[in-house]
Amino acid sequence: MRVLLIAGGWSDEREVSLSGAKGIHNALLELGHEVDLLDPAQDFSNLMARANKADFAFINLHGSPGEDGLIQAMLNRTSCPYQGSGPESSFLTLNKAATKTIFDANSILSPKWELICAAEGCNGIEKLTPPVFIKPNSGGSSLGMTFAQNAQDMQSGIEKVFSMGDSALVEEYIKGIEVTCAILGDEPLPLILITPPDKAQFFDYNSKYALDGAEEVCPAPIEEKLTDKIKEITLKAHTLLGLSGYSRADFIISNGEPYILEVNTLPGMTPTSLVPRAAKAAGYSFSKLIEKLIELGLSRQK
Template identity: 50%
Template sequence: MRILLIAGGWSDEREVSLSGATGIETSLRRMGHTVILFDPRDGLTTLPHLAEDVDFVFLNLHGAPGEDGLVQAMLDGMGKPYQGSGPAGSILALDKAVSKALFVKNNLATPPWVFVPARLGVDQYGEQISDLSAEISCPFAPPYVVKPNLGGSSLGVEMVRERNGLVPAVQKILQQGRDVLVEQYLPGVEVTCSVLGDEALPLILIRPGEGASFFDYDSKYLPGRADEVCPAPLPGDVSRGIQSMALHAHRILGLRGYSRADFILHEGQASLLEVNTLPGMTATSLLPQAAAAHGLDFDHLLARLIELGMREH
């Protein structure tokens, strides 16, 4: 097949996207496909012309555009098949506050949170507000996890251990013109569960490396910076419960093809943090590890994703 591989873009996750695309391109070519590379930063509006003569589009975008569903909407308009979720599921999963509200509505445990819109960071004249103390209130006690509401790869995420550190951490993100999610920090073990098709893959238990208080950017993408154990050494009932939650979240958000749900296991109870619709595909990424434990090497994982995408189309 002629496959258009889309990677790069202009989000702060650009380098992760490009890194993953290198391995994807090699794998696709090894399987006999013709691969055409496209970086939306070079001109997203040229996509309709480029996609005209391809059989399939493989997306390896992180952040926006890509995880926000914009590219998927364009491809739907052209009738082009691609792997993964459509526009609606993509934006629902990317928006952490909205997805958490849907989790709560459907009885899926998730840590308490507060949403802080970007507009709170500026006054009526568009000037930055220097003191937001009166604007931001949090009904739960520290520690807090402060993060951009739209985004991934743990970029911009900050752990705040004292209440007086909350406003400065929030302001830092608001000054970038971004909405903020303040989440209650639950100490525990991080676990991730990928969904492929209609099946939950083996869990991965994550222990961040020395000096990291959570699974941050370096822990995710630098080899040896985290201990990732797959299958996770958890009791069978706990593993099955987390897999069930991941599948439930996948369906609640209207996702298709694949996804990866991230959890914190706190005092024996799993709480769902977020769901990713375009999981990382680098050499150290979690989805390929889970697929390998399930019996799928990288080539067969990509083949399966293409098969599911064609079936949806």
């Protein structure tokens, strides 16, 4: 097949996208496909024309465009199928506050939260007190995140997010261990236990992508009953959000209870990324994982 590999883009996660695209490109060649690389930041105007010449599009974008559903919406106007979720569910899931609203409405346990907007009269802190995490409401890879331990930290963390042009999600700090669970098709993959390096306060950008970053153990050494519960919650969230193909949910486990943090619709695909690691534990080589995602994308179109 002729595969249009879409990577790069204009978000703060551009370099992560391009890094992951190298491995995907090699895997596609290994599978016998012809690859055409498109960077929306350099050739956005020709996206639809080039998609119409392709048999399949593989999207490896993070943030906007990609995780916000824009590229998927444009591809839906062409004859080209693609892997992963469609535009509506992608847009919904990228917005952390919208996702948490759905979790709350469906009895999925998540840390307490509030949305702080930059509009005049909307940025007062009322519900939560430190320690808290402050995140861009629509960002990823832990970019712009602050672990605020006092009121001054909160103010500077919120201002940092505002300077990025986003609203701030303030989230209750829950002490515990972090795990992640991916869905491939409609099956949960083995859990991964994540232990950030001692120098990191949390699973930050460097911990996620540096070769000397967090320690990741897969399958996670967690009792079977709790593992099954986390897999069940992950699949429930995947279904409620209308996701397709694959996704990855992050959790904090505290006192035996799993709290879901967020869901990723286009998980990272670098050599150190979590979904390829979980897929490997389930018996998928990297190229087989790419092949499976293409199969799922083609199946959805049919």
